[in-house]
Amino acid sequence: MTFAVTILAQDAAPAAGFMPGWFMPGKGLLAISLIIVAAAVMISILWARSGRPIRIRKIAGLDAVDEAVGRATEMGRPVLFIPGIQDVDNIQTVAGITILGKVAKTAAEYDAEIEVPTTRSLVMTTAREAVHASYLSAGRTDSYNPDRIYYVSDEQFAFVAYTGGLMQRKRPAACFYFGCFFAESLILAENGNSIGAIQVAGTAETTQLPFFVASCDYTLIGEEFFAASAYLSGEPDQLGTLLGQDLVKGLAWAAVLVAALLATVAAVTGHEGIASFVNGARAALGGG
């Protein structure tokens, strides 16, 4: 608590020298926020581990994974999974590969063929490991084919050209797009739509979400994408993180409400102290 107060005081008056020199000025509020998020998530995990039930709302897109892979099996067509176009240092790619593991396990159980073209060779290696683990846990290592997970090109539109051609030639029955996407999102999704594939997408790129919503059957919007691995695993530890996220979201809403009230009071009364506090908090949290 003392630590929190000290670094908040340092944010308010960096020149006053409340903090030791090693702490970066202006990062106090961000550090407090990080500690709150971490604490909420860890407490929620412990809560879930103690056996208390956690209710999760249905996410239609994730419930459709079995249906989509089952349809591909029945039609004798492959399942296409694209883990975005960024490298493994992007958290969306990591989240996409986690979901790939779950989709690959379903594909292994159904004996469906899964195809994973990638834009980065490190993503290819990571995806191979995840898919191999899924086939292993499904007891179908004999069906695992690493050549189905391969590198295409780092170039965004070279990758799109290849994947579009692949869709038209192989006509996958189910297409999954989970990761970081940019302008290629609509080209991929429209190609999938034109071949009549069941399509499920998830990304944290808010500018690409409308394209996926327009062209895909199911779209995981924002946080749903990051909740997917917990939702699909059903493990208490993973579900606990969802509860933690909701707690933090509640706190964020409360903070937004308080900040809006303070900003209104500052605007109406012209109180410089309150205005300075609101602007400082906004800047410290990365706001414009």
Place this chain on the structure above:
Amino acid sequence: MGRNAAAVLASIVGLVMVLTAFARPLEFLGTAVVDWFNVLAAIAFVLGGANLLKMNLLKISARDAGWGYSAVTVCVFLVTIGVGLLKIGAHPDPLHPDVALSGDKEAVGGAFWWLYEYAMSPITSTLFALLAFYVASAAFRAFRAKNTAAILLLGTAFIVLLGRVYVGVLLTSWIPADNAWVSWLRLENLSGIIMGVFNNAGTRAMMIGIAIGIAATSLKILVGLDRSYLGSSD
């Protein structure tokens, strides 16, 4: 064992990266780790290139559907590598004119520059331009007025699109711009209100959720709760 070691390493590096954002003495590590990743990614280029050759050569030898495209890919890949490595057509560096391959391969006039300027760039632009047609087909489907929500979406999109083109501004130019009671009804202002208030509010709500999701996912990886990206230990 291998998987545990990788998870511990990932946790330590992740934690250090978090600390570099707050602790001055560790700041240099932030850039150092990015450099390490770049070195790793550069090595991975070789892995990617080898995989690209393998997959396409397999496809050509098996005469799979679209094997002709694979043949083109292999040829262009090898030509580009050859041109880049041998710096064909690159002018020698003025400071070291006698040193072989001292010129910049990307300098104007070189074969590598020519490939980029007259092959790569037009192809990329063409593919990007295709987006316009895909936007049209997606919009045609999304904007069908089949229920109340779709009608609202169609109406809103119509206002926003019109408000951003000259003809839209012209349509409502008769509304006085200096009268605060009615000026918001001008299409360009209405479009601005929809984008700046309603759209912005929705996007920010999503971004808050995304930021919390990223923090929670990162934490799961840091504490080793989520190891699926590491694959199997067998």
